[in-house]
Amino acid sequence: MMKIGFVGLGNMGAPMARNLLKAGHALQVFDVSASALQTLVEAGAQAAASPKAAATDVEYVMTMLPAAAHVRSVLTGDDGVLAGIARGVTIVDSSTIDPASVKAFAALAQQQGNAFVDAPVSGGTGGAVAGTLTFMVGGSASDYERVKPVLSGMGRNIVHCGDTGTGQVAKICNNLVLGITMAGVAEGMALGEALGIDPQVLAGIMNTSTGRCWSSDTCNPFPGVIGSAPASRGYTGGFGTDLMLKDLGLATDAAKLARQPVFLGALAQQLYQAMSTDGAGKLDFSAVIKLYRREADAA
Amino acid sequence: MMKIGFVGLGNMGAPMARNLLKAGHALQVFDVSASALQTLVEAGAQAAASPKAAATDVEYVMTMLPAAAHVRSVLTGDDGVLAGIARGVTIVDSSTIDPASVKAFAALAQQQGNAFVDAPVSGGTGGAVAGTLTFMVGGSASDYERVKPVLSGMGRNIVHCGDTGTGQVAKICNNLVLGITMAGVAEGMALGEALGIDPQVLAGIMNTSTGRCWSSDTCNPFPGVIGSAPASRGYTGGFGTDLMLKDLGLATDAAKLARQPVFLGALAQQLYQAMSTDGAGKLDFSAVIKLYRREADAA
Amino acid sequence: MMKIGFVGLGNMGAPMARNLLKAGHALQVFDVSASALQTLVEAGAQAAASPKAAATDVEYVMTMLPAAAHVRSVLTGDDGVLAGIARGVTIVDSSTIDPASVKAFAALAQQQGNAFVDAPVSGGTGGAVAGTLTFMVGGSASDYERVKPVLSGMGRNIVHCGDTGTGQVAKICNNLVLGITMAGVAEGMALGEALGIDPQVLAGIMNTSTGRCWSSDTCNPFPGVIGSAPASRGYTGGFGTDLMLKDLGLATDAAKLARQPVFLGALAQQLYQAMSTDGAGKLDFSAVIKLYRREADAA
Amino acid sequence: MMKIGFVGLGNMGAPMARNLLKAGHALQVFDVSASALQTLVEAGAQAAASPKAAATDVEYVMTMLPAAAHVRSVLTGDDGVLAGIARGVTIVDSSTIDPASVKAFAALAQQQGNAFVDAPVSGGTGGAVAGTLTFMVGGSASDYERVKPVLSGMGRNIVHCGDTGTGQVAKICNNLVLGITMAGVAEGMALGEALGIDPQVLAGIMNTSTGRCWSSDTCNPFPGVIGSAPASRGYTGGFGTDLMLKDLGLATDAAKLARQPVFLGALAQQLYQAMSTDGAGKLDFSAVIKLYRREADAA
Structure with missing residues (x-):
C-alpha cells in the first residue's frame, strides 16, 4: 500500500480519493474548499495545508483539477507540489487539459527529477464513485507500469496511449x-x-x-x-x-x-x-x- | 411461390432478382440494358419488352432504380407499370428516393386500386448477393404482412417503419x-x-x-x-x-x-x-x- | 407602344404591370386572384380569363410568379401561354427560379418559335413601385435588345448577363x-x-x-x-x-x-x-x- | 517633438518607426534582429540594447509585435519595458492581440503608474510605408487625446473605439x-x-x-x-x-x-x-x- 498526495476534491476527485482509501492507500489531501477537505478527512484521509504539504513525503501525487491554469498553479506555486515533492516521485494528473500544457508541465517536473504522467478519465461521476473509470495514460512504458497499480484502485481500464500527452x-x-x-x-x-x-x-x-x-x-x-x-x-x-x-x-x-x-x-x-x-x-x-x-x- | 414483375437490374437489382429466382419465384424482368436482361434470362427469368409487359399478369411488382425520375417514368410512362398492372397487385419500390415522391406515387397507384410500398434497403451489393439485406418498409400493417414473404427471399431483416414513405x-x-x-x-x-x-x-x-x-x-x-x-x-x-x-x-x-x-x-x-x-x-x-x-x- | 400579356399580379407583379400601363403600353392581365385582377383593370388593363387568353394576340408576354412549378403550369397548361401565343412573340419571365428550369422552358418555347428570356429583378417591392428595379437578363444579344425597351418601363438598370439562364x-x-x-x-x-x-x-x-x-x-x-x-x-x-x-x-x-x-x-x-x-x-x-x-x- | 521608445521592427514596425523619424521624433529602437536594428539606426534612430533600455528616459513607448506572448515578454521580462519606463509614460501597443491580454497588460502598467493603450492598425505594409494606416485606439478619452499626435505621424485615421481593449x-x-x-x-x-x-x-x-x-x-x-x-x-x-x-x-x-x-x-x-x-x-x-x-x- 502506498502513501499518496491528492490535490483536487471536486465532483470527480472526491470519489476517486475515497476509492484510493478503500483500496488501502494512505492519503494526504488538499482542496481550496474546507468542507470538501473535511469530508475526506472523515473518510480517513489526512488533511494537508497546501499542495506542497500534500506532496511532502509521499510515493505518488495525484491531481484532479478543472483546467490547465489550476494545474499550473498547483504545481508551480510557492506552496505548490513541485516545492514539496521528493526527487523520483511520480505525479499523475487526471485533469482534462491540453496536450501542450502537459508537455510543459512534464518538462518542469523532469528538471527536478519527477515524472509527470497525464491520465485523464472517462466514465463521469458515476464511474468515479463506482471505481469503474477508464484512465488514458500518457508516459513511458515504465511510467505506465508504475502508475497502473495506483490507478487500478479507481478504475477498470487503464490504457497506455503512448508518450507524455497522448492520454489527453x-x-x-x-x-x-x-x-x-x-x-x-x-x-x-x-x-x-x-x-x-x-x-x-x-x-x-x-x-x-x-x-x-x-x-x-x-x-x-x-x-x-x-x-x-x-x-x-x-x-x-x-x-x-x-x-x-x-x-x-x-x-x-x-x-x-x-x-x-x-x-x-x-x-x-x-x-x-x-x-x-x-x-x-x-x-x-x-x-x-x-x-x-x-x-x-x-x- | 409467386409470379413477380421486376424492373431495374443494376448492381443491386440483378442479384436481388436472382435471389428471388433461387427462392422459387417466377420472374418477368425488364431493364433498359439488353445485356443485364440477358444475364437474368440465363438465370431463369422471362424477359419482358417493357415495364408494362413485366407488370402484366403478376402478383407483385418490384422496382429497383437509381432515382425518383426513373421510378416516375417506369410507373407512369405509356409502357409503364401502371398501364399493365391488374387491380389489387402490390408494387414494392426498393429504390432510395425522397418521401414526397413516394407519397405521390402511392396516390397514383391508389387511384387504380394498387398499393405502392416503399422498401429501400441497406447492406450494399454484398448484402444483395448474399440475400442478407435489411428492408425498411413503409405502408399499412397489411401491406407489410403481404410483402414480407417476398422480401424475405432477398433479405434478413424486414422492418416495418410505419406508413407510406417512412421506409425512405x-x-x-x-x-x-x-x-x-x-x-x-x-x-x-x-x-x-x-x-x-x-x-x-x-x-x-x-x-x-x-x-x-x-x-x-x-x-x-x-x-x-x-x-x-x-x-x-x-x-x-x-x-x-x-x-x-x-x-x-x-x-x-x-x-x-x-x-x-x-x-x-x-x-x-x-x-x-x-x-x-x-x-x-x-x-x-x-x-x-x-x-x-x-x-x-x-x- | 406595345400590347403585352402579363401573368402574375402579386406584390411584385402588380406594381410592375401598373408601371407598364403608365409607360403607355396596353396590357392583357391574368392572375388566379380575382381581386388582384380587378385592381389592375381599374388601372386600365384588360382582364384575361386564362394565361392563354392573356397571351393571345400580343407582342410580348411577361410572367412574375412565385416558383418554377407555377411558371411551368402557366406556360404548359391546357390554358397556358404556349397554347395562346403567336409564333415569334417573346416571353420574359421575371420570376426567381432555377437556371435548369429556365433552360427547359426556353427549349419548349423554342420548339414553337418563341424566345424565352429570364429577367429576374432586384430592388424589392419598393423598386417595383418606384420603377427602379434592376433586371438581370439572360438571352441572346438580340433578345436583350428586343426586351430592353419594355423592361425600361419598370426598371432603371437593364443588365445583359449572357445566354439563357444567366439572369438567374x-x-x-x-x-x-x-x-x-x-x-x-x-x-x-x-x-x-x-x-x-x-x-x-x-x-x-x-x-x-x-x-x-x-x-x-x-x-x-x-x-x-x-x-x-x-x-x-x-x-x-x-x-x-x-x-x-x-x-x-x-x-x-x-x-x-x-x-x-x-x-x-x-x-x-x-x-x-x-x-x-x-x-x-x-x-x-x-x-x-x-x-x-x-x-x-x-x- | 517627442522622445519615443520603439520595440518591434518587422515588416510593419520598421516603416512605422521610419515615419516617426520623418515626423521629427527622436527614437530609441529595439529588435531581436540586429540587421533590423541597424537599418533603423541608419535612418536616424538610436539603438537600444533591450526593451528596458528603449523605454528608459522617453515620453512614449510604441510596441509592434507578432503575438500576445511577445508583448508579455517585452513588457514584463527582466529587461522589459516596465522595468525601464518612468512613471506617467504611456505605452501604445499596435500589435494585434486578444482583448483579454490587453486588459491584463493595462492592469500591470497601471500598477506602476503607466497607461497602456491598444492601437492595432489596418492598412497593411503598404499603409505602413505610406503613413496612411488606420489606428483603432482603446483607452480613456484623455489617453486618446494624448496618443493621437504621435499616431498621426504614422496614419491617416486615428479612431477612438472606447475603453481599453476596444481597439482590438x-x-x-x-x-x-x-x-x-x-x-x-x-x-x-x-x-x-x-x-x-x-x-x-x-x-x-x-x-x-x-x-x-x-x-x-x-x-x-x-x-x-x-x-x-x-x-x-x-x-x-x-x-x-x-x-x-x-x-x-x-x-x-x-x-x-x-x-x-x-x-x-x-x-x-x-x-x-x-x-x-x-x-x-x-x-x-x-x-x-x-x-x-x-x-x-x-x-
Missing part, C-alpha cells in the same frame, strides 16, 4: 467524435420526427444499422427512446453541455496548434455554445436536440 | 447520421495522428468508449486500423462517395421541405461534394479522411 | 453572397457588443475598412446603427427571411447540380432555416442577428 | 466579417463560373447590388476581375492567409471567452486552415477561392 490526445479526440456524433444523431432523430416516423422505430433501425453509435444506442437524445438515458429524465445527470463545450474547445485549440482543420468539430462547438448561451449549459449535452425540435413537438 | 425516412435519417459520423471519425482520427497518438490505439479507445460507432469500429477511415474496412484496401468496394452524396442530398432536400435545420448534415454534404468534385466520387465514402490528412502523412 | 445565375450568386455577408455582419456586430464596443463605433470602423459591405453600411442588422434599415424599425418591410431562404435553396440546389461545394452558403441556409422554423420567416433577413444576441442584450 | 475588439470584429465575406464572395464567384456566367459580368452586378463589399469590389478573388487585386497577380502581396487565420483565431477565442456563438466565423477559420495546411499560407487570403474552383477551370 485520446480523450480529446474521443470527445471530439462524441460531440459531433451526438449532434448528428440529434439532427437525424429530429428530422425523422418532422417527417413522421416513430422515434422508437427510427432508433431501432439506426441501432442495428450503419448509424449505430453510443449517442444513439446508449444515450439517445430523443426522450423515451432509451429509458436509462438523460433524455428520458429531463436531460439531467449525464455529461454536462458546458463540459462538452470545454472539451471541444480543447480539441479545436489543439487542432489550431497542429494546423489541422476540424470542420464539423468547429461547427458542433458553436452548436453547444448556442445552447450554453441560451442557459442550457448544465443540461446533459444530448439536449442539443432542442436546437432542432420545434417547441410544439418537444413540449 | 428511416433510410435517409440513418444515412444522414452515417455521413456525419464518418466525417466526424475522420476528423478525430486525423487530429489524433497530427497530435502524435498511434491510430490503432486511438481507435481502440474510441471503440470501447463513448466515441464508439460503426464508422469507427467497423469501417474506420484510417488505413490499417480495421483490416476488413475499405480504408485498408485503398478505399475500394464499399459505399461510394457519390452514393453518400446522393443520400445526403435527399436528407437536406427533405429537411428543406419539412422546414427543419440540419447544420452538420448540410456541412457534411459539402465535404463529400468537395471530395467528389476533386474526382474521388467512386471511392468509399470513408475516403473523406483525405480532406484532413496531410499528404506527407497520408502517403 | 446572377441573381442567385448575388443573393448567395448577400445571405452569407448579412449573417457574417450579424456575427461580427453581436460579438462586438458582447466584447463591449459601441455598435455605432464598430459599424463606423467596418464601413470605412475592409469589412465594408451593403449588409453593414446600408442594411446593418444592429438596431439603431442605420436609421433607414429594417433593423431600426423592428425588422419589418425589407427582404423577408423566407425569401432569402428560398434563394439560398436555389443556390445550393444549383450548386448540387453543378457539383460545386458551397460551405458557407449551406451553413447560412441552415441559420435562416432555424430562424424561419422559430417563426421569424416574415421578418427582414437581417433579423438573423437574433440568433447571436443574448435576449437580455437584445431586449 | 474593433480590429477582430472587422476581420471576422472580412474573413467570412471573402470566402462568401469566393463561393459566389466560383458557383457563377460553374454555372456559365462571365465572372466580370457577375462581379459587375454584385458590385452595384446588395452583394457589394470590399471583398468583391476592391479585392475580388477571381483573377482578372479587379486589375489591382492580389488575385490578378497570382495572389501575392496582399493580406496573407496565415494572418487572416491568426485573426480568425483571435475572434473565435474571444467569442469562446465571451460565450458567444460564431457559426460562420468558425467555419471560415477551418477553410483558411485547410488552405494553410495545403501550403498556401503565404498567399493572399483571397486565394481561398482555390478551394472552390475546379483545377481545370482555374488553370
Whole structure:
C-alpha cells in the first residue's frame, strides 16, 4: 500500500480519493474548499495545508483539477507540489487539459527529477464513485507500469496511449467524435420526427444499422427512446453541455496548434455554445436536440 | 411461390432478382440494358419488352432504380407499370428516393386500386448477393404482412417503419447520421495522428468508449486500423462517395421541405461534394479522411 | 407602344404591370386572384380569363410568379401561354427560379418559335413601385435588345448577363453572397457588443475598412446603427427571411447540380432555416442577428 | 517633438518607426534582429540594447509585435519595458492581440503608474510605408487625446473605439466579417463560373447590388476581375492567409471567452486552415477561392 498526495476534491476527485482509501492507500489531501477537505478527512484521509504539504513525503501525487491554469498553479506555486515533492516521485494528473500544457508541465517536473504522467478519465461521476473509470495514460512504458497499480484502485481500464500527452490526445479526440456524433444523431432523430416516423422505430433501425453509435444506442437524445438515458429524465445527470463545450474547445485549440482543420468539430462547438448561451449549459449535452425540435413537438 | 414483375437490374437489382429466382419465384424482368436482361434470362427469368409487359399478369411488382425520375417514368410512362398492372397487385419500390415522391406515387397507384410500398434497403451489393439485406418498409400493417414473404427471399431483416414513405425516412435519417459520423471519425482520427497518438490505439479507445460507432469500429477511415474496412484496401468496394452524396442530398432536400435545420448534415454534404468534385466520387465514402490528412502523412 | 400579356399580379407583379400601363403600353392581365385582377383593370388593363387568353394576340408576354412549378403550369397548361401565343412573340419571365428550369422552358418555347428570356429583378417591392428595379437578363444579344425597351418601363438598370439562364445565375450568386455577408455582419456586430464596443463605433470602423459591405453600411442588422434599415424599425418591410431562404435553396440546389461545394452558403441556409422554423420567416433577413444576441442584450 | 521608445521592427514596425523619424521624433529602437536594428539606426534612430533600455528616459513607448506572448515578454521580462519606463509614460501597443491580454497588460502598467493603450492598425505594409494606416485606439478619452499626435505621424485615421481593449475588439470584429465575406464572395464567384456566367459580368452586378463589399469590389478573388487585386497577380502581396487565420483565431477565442456563438466565423477559420495546411499560407487570403474552383477551370 502506498502513501499518496491528492490535490483536487471536486465532483470527480472526491470519489476517486475515497476509492484510493478503500483500496488501502494512505492519503494526504488538499482542496481550496474546507468542507470538501473535511469530508475526506472523515473518510480517513489526512488533511494537508497546501499542495506542497500534500506532496511532502509521499510515493505518488495525484491531481484532479478543472483546467490547465489550476494545474499550473498547483504545481508551480510557492506552496505548490513541485516545492514539496521528493526527487523520483511520480505525479499523475487526471485533469482534462491540453496536450501542450502537459508537455510543459512534464518538462518542469523532469528538471527536478519527477515524472509527470497525464491520465485523464472517462466514465463521469458515476464511474468515479463506482471505481469503474477508464484512465488514458500518457508516459513511458515504465511510467505506465508504475502508475497502473495506483490507478487500478479507481478504475477498470487503464490504457497506455503512448508518450507524455497522448492520454489527453485520446480523450480529446474521443470527445471530439462524441460531440459531433451526438449532434448528428440529434439532427437525424429530429428530422425523422418532422417527417413522421416513430422515434422508437427510427432508433431501432439506426441501432442495428450503419448509424449505430453510443449517442444513439446508449444515450439517445430523443426522450423515451432509451429509458436509462438523460433524455428520458429531463436531460439531467449525464455529461454536462458546458463540459462538452470545454472539451471541444480543447480539441479545436489543439487542432489550431497542429494546423489541422476540424470542420464539423468547429461547427458542433458553436452548436453547444448556442445552447450554453441560451442557459442550457448544465443540461446533459444530448439536449442539443432542442436546437432542432420545434417547441410544439418537444413540449 | 409467386409470379413477380421486376424492373431495374443494376448492381443491386440483378442479384436481388436472382435471389428471388433461387427462392422459387417466377420472374418477368425488364431493364433498359439488353445485356443485364440477358444475364437474368440465363438465370431463369422471362424477359419482358417493357415495364408494362413485366407488370402484366403478376402478383407483385418490384422496382429497383437509381432515382425518383426513373421510378416516375417506369410507373407512369405509356409502357409503364401502371398501364399493365391488374387491380389489387402490390408494387414494392426498393429504390432510395425522397418521401414526397413516394407519397405521390402511392396516390397514383391508389387511384387504380394498387398499393405502392416503399422498401429501400441497406447492406450494399454484398448484402444483395448474399440475400442478407435489411428492408425498411413503409405502408399499412397489411401491406407489410403481404410483402414480407417476398422480401424475405432477398433479405434478413424486414422492418416495418410505419406508413407510406417512412421506409425512405428511416433510410435517409440513418444515412444522414452515417455521413456525419464518418466525417466526424475522420476528423478525430486525423487530429489524433497530427497530435502524435498511434491510430490503432486511438481507435481502440474510441471503440470501447463513448466515441464508439460503426464508422469507427467497423469501417474506420484510417488505413490499417480495421483490416476488413475499405480504408485498408485503398478505399475500394464499399459505399461510394457519390452514393453518400446522393443520400445526403435527399436528407437536406427533405429537411428543406419539412422546414427543419440540419447544420452538420448540410456541412457534411459539402465535404463529400468537395471530395467528389476533386474526382474521388467512386471511392468509399470513408475516403473523406483525405480532406484532413496531410499528404506527407497520408502517403 | 406595345400590347403585352402579363401573368402574375402579386406584390411584385402588380406594381410592375401598373408601371407598364403608365409607360403607355396596353396590357392583357391574368392572375388566379380575382381581386388582384380587378385592381389592375381599374388601372386600365384588360382582364384575361386564362394565361392563354392573356397571351393571345400580343407582342410580348411577361410572367412574375412565385416558383418554377407555377411558371411551368402557366406556360404548359391546357390554358397556358404556349397554347395562346403567336409564333415569334417573346416571353420574359421575371420570376426567381432555377437556371435548369429556365433552360427547359426556353427549349419548349423554342420548339414553337418563341424566345424565352429570364429577367429576374432586384430592388424589392419598393423598386417595383418606384420603377427602379434592376433586371438581370439572360438571352441572346438580340433578345436583350428586343426586351430592353419594355423592361425600361419598370426598371432603371437593364443588365445583359449572357445566354439563357444567366439572369438567374446572377441573381442567385448575388443573393448567395448577400445571405452569407448579412449573417457574417450579424456575427461580427453581436460579438462586438458582447466584447463591449459601441455598435455605432464598430459599424463606423467596418464601413470605412475592409469589412465594408451593403449588409453593414446600408442594411446593418444592429438596431439603431442605420436609421433607414429594417433593423431600426423592428425588422419589418425589407427582404423577408423566407425569401432569402428560398434563394439560398436555389443556390445550393444549383450548386448540387453543378457539383460545386458551397460551405458557407449551406451553413447560412441552415441559420435562416432555424430562424424561419422559430417563426421569424416574415421578418427582414437581417433579423438573423437574433440568433447571436443574448435576449437580455437584445431586449 | 517627442522622445519615443520603439520595440518591434518587422515588416510593419520598421516603416512605422521610419515615419516617426520623418515626423521629427527622436527614437530609441529595439529588435531581436540586429540587421533590423541597424537599418533603423541608419535612418536616424538610436539603438537600444533591450526593451528596458528603449523605454528608459522617453515620453512614449510604441510596441509592434507578432503575438500576445511577445508583448508579455517585452513588457514584463527582466529587461522589459516596465522595468525601464518612468512613471506617467504611456505605452501604445499596435500589435494585434486578444482583448483579454490587453486588459491584463493595462492592469500591470497601471500598477506602476503607466497607461497602456491598444492601437492595432489596418492598412497593411503598404499603409505602413505610406503613413496612411488606420489606428483603432482603446483607452480613456484623455489617453486618446494624448496618443493621437504621435499616431498621426504614422496614419491617416486615428479612431477612438472606447475603453481599453476596444481597439482590438474593433480590429477582430472587422476581420471576422472580412474573413467570412471573402470566402462568401469566393463561393459566389466560383458557383457563377460553374454555372456559365462571365465572372466580370457577375462581379459587375454584385458590385452595384446588395452583394457589394470590399471583398468583391476592391479585392475580388477571381483573377482578372479587379486589375489591382492580389488575385490578378497570382495572389501575392496582399493580406496573407496565415494572418487572416491568426485573426480568425483571435475572434473565435474571444467569442469562446465571451460565450458567444460564431457559426460562420468558425467555419471560415477551418477553410483558411485547410488552405494553410495545403501550403498556401503565404498567399493572399483571397486565394481561398482555390478551394472552390475546379483545377481545370482555374488553370
